[in-house]
Amino acid sequence: MAEVDFHLKRGEILGIIGPNGAGKSTLLNIISGIYVPSSGEVRLEGRRINGVAPHQIVKRGIARTFQSSRLFGDLSVLDNVIIGRHIHTRSGVLDAIFRRRRAEAELAEAAAHAEGLLKAVSRGLYDQRHRAAAELPQADRRRLEIARALASDPKVLLLDEPSSGMDDADTDALMDDIRAVCAARPDLSLMIIEHDMRLVAALPHRVIVLDYGQKLADGPFEEVRLIPRVQEAYLGRRGASHAQG
CATH class of the missing domain: 3.40.50.300 (P-loop containing nucleotide triphosphate hydrolases)
Known part of the structure; x- marks a missing residue:
């Protein structure tokens, strides 16, 4: 450039x-x-x-989407957005084993935030939140990529x-x-x-x-x-x- x-x-x-x-x-x-x-x-x-x-x-x-899809096709729409929230979570593998309540509470917060994002981006996408990302039509995949990027605030x-x-x-x-x-x-x-x-x-x-x-x-x-x-x-x-x- x-x-x-x-x-x-x-x-x-x-x-x-x-x-x-x-x-x-x-x-x-x-x-x-x-x-x-x-x-x-x-x-x-x-x-x-x-x-x-x-x-x-x-x-x-700074968050972004790409020309080619970077979605996790086998995961649900909701899980893809939850993954985009990872920078705001602190629990790791040890927390899941030894601090299970803390890890579960953090996951519940991330899921609630992800559902709110999906509603804000597209109500139709929210209605498909438990559907595998690979099953979405192209337009909804693009919307999902935007929702996942927004998950990092x-x-x-x-x-x-x-x-x-x-x-x-x-x-x-x-x-x-x-x-x-x-x-x-x-x-x-x-x-x-x-x-x-x-x-x-x-x-x-x-x-x-x-x-x-x-x-x-x-x-x-x-x-x-x-x-x-x-x-x-x-x-x-x-x-x-x-x-x-």
């Missing part, structure tokens, strides 16, 4: 768009600690997090193509779910990588356009989409006209 400099405000929804190979997922991998940048800094609330291990970055307040949530594999109706429902989550957590900041221009036009407060690891534009979608070099690099003339309609 080169010359990519930006700030994310508390409570802001930021869209990251650009053609394939532009560096969008690489950017999320750097922020979430999977990659270590060769130069520059990543800061969370003023604290540098370059080189911090991914699980420690989660503890500091993040300050920043990174979503990598959340509408992948969805039709227009599912995408509209997903946007409603994300709006509901943001309304319930007004301090939560979101970064969303997305190819669906309907979502990009409707949801983020601001978008950044990347191309070959460089930032081409940064601003409201209605302004950014009119920039000629953005149209040439990503939207295309026809795509920009479609987004306008």
Whole structure:
């Protein structure tokens, strides 16, 4: 990545768009600690997090989803969200053996929190909470990934193509779910990588356009989409006209 400099405000929804190979997922991998940048800094609330291990970055307040599913397919919907809560639990194997009541109480608290999250993200997903994750349709799997990421109580949530594999109706429902989550957590900041221009036009407060690891534009979608070099690099003339309609 080169010359990519930006700030994310508390409570802001930021869209990251650009053609394939532009560096969008690489950017999320750097922020979430999977990659270590060769130069520059990543800061969370003023604290540098370059080189911090991914699980420690989660503890500091950054959670994410991935393009490909990372769900535990054989486990239930509820159990997948409980696993996302692990950074807030202290019980281990020895506690389960010698401090059983403490471990059971902690698990009950995590389960109650997970059920509340599922209700907040999608009532339909909550109704399927005892179903195996592998049995869910694609749209509900994406919702479950978001719910599991939220289980860590993040300050920043990174979503990598959340509408992948969805039709227009599912995408509209997903946007409603994300709006509901943001309304319930007004301090939560979101970064969303997305190819669906309907979502990009409707949801983020601001978008950044990347191309070959460089930032081409940064601003409201209605302004950014009119920039000629953005149209040439990503939207295309026809795509920009479609987004306008």
